[in-house]
Amino acid sequence: MHVVELRFECFDNTTISAAEKAINGLLEAYRANGQVLGREFAVAFNEGEFRARLLMPEKSSLSKRFNSPWVELALSELTEAKLLAPREKYIGQDINSEVSSTETPSWQLLYTSYVHMCSPVRNGDTLQPIPLYQLPATFNGDHKRIIRWQTEWQACDELQMAAATKAEFAALEELTSPKSDLFRRGWDLRGRIEYLTKIPTYYYLYRVGGDNLASEKARPCPRCGNKEWLLEEPLLDMFHFRCDACRIVSNISWDHL
Structure with missing residues (x-):
């Protein structure tokens, strides 16, 4: 940057x-x-x-x-x-920030965290951020809705990382549940981006909790129940699961890694 x-x-x-x-x-x-x-x-x-x-x-x-x-x-x-x-x-x-993607990706994903200021649309081959203005306008001529979704995701992430109030549990529900409002809005934006760019676009579904590593590896896709979404090797050393039907990537619970 x-x-x-x-x-x-x-x-x-x-x-x-x-x-x-x-x-x-x-x-x-x-x-x-x-x-x-x-x-x-x-x-x-x-x-x-x-x-x-x-x-x-x-x-x-x-x-x-x-x-x-x-x-x-x-x-x-x-x-x-x-x-x-x-x-x-x-x-x-800026020596403290990431370098933007300059190559056309084979796939991309919607991924952010509370410490990131960069674009939440990432190159799936490198995880580098893709500048939003390089994409076709998502709604009403610009990318305001993506920025708003990113701000909400980061707010929930910061609450759950602080782990100091009961709000942590509500924030975690938004980050980890495919039934949450945050997921629904982000997943719809993902679909819009894929439609406009013609590039497969995935949503990162955050995961913590779970009983143990074995049960984590056996868990199905939370959206469609696909039991074959565990990858032999993690993508980008981060994403252990990928459901191509639902366009979701996720991680083995950080509690068991």
């Missing part, structure tokens, strides 16, 4: 509130399209211009060819706030 600084210069008198609304609107549009990553963006006013430092999947993430209709609208609204189009200053590659 890469770090860039956007600089917004005023071409006429404006107000902090007008500039704030226009800049934040643009950053949110970029985020909904997967062009910038993260949830919060610091915007500073310094030496007569506004500056925002952002994390992007690729060096070229803010190229016009990737813009969604919402991004184009937000860019036009900068003029109303008396701001010029942003100037881009490339800072460098």
Whole structure:
């Protein structure tokens, strides 16, 4: 991933509130399209211009060819706030984040965790994140629904990892059950992505608990009951199960590995 600084210069008198609304609107549009990553963006006013430092999947993430209709609208609204189009200053590659996938995968999956800021759509051959703007728009011109699903999944993951309140059990149900709302929304998004890209797309179903390793290996696919979904060797050293009919991958319970 890469770090860039956007600089917004005023071409006429404006107000902090007008500039704030226009800049934040643009950053949110970029985020909904997967062009910038993260949830919060610091915007500073310094030496007569506004500056925002952002994390992007690729060096070229803010190229016009990737813009969604919402991004184009937000860019036009900068003029109303008396701001010029942003100037881009490339800072460098982020050493603490993953490298985005640049190859067309043979299969892909929907996978995230509370520590990941990158795209939740992963290359199934390498597990590298695929920038969302590289995919056809999933709904209403961008990828807002995927970002929303990712935020919800990460919130549940953080609750269950903290293991400090009763909310842990509700969060685990959302992460591990094929009957949960989180699974239903994510699995539907998976299907939408597969339809648009024509690439087999799977959903990662998180797994903890279970009695022992033997019973874990014998458990069937929780969606269709397929008993033949255990793999001889784990995919990407992480996924021990794959059901091609249900488009689900899962792991042997982390409690028994």
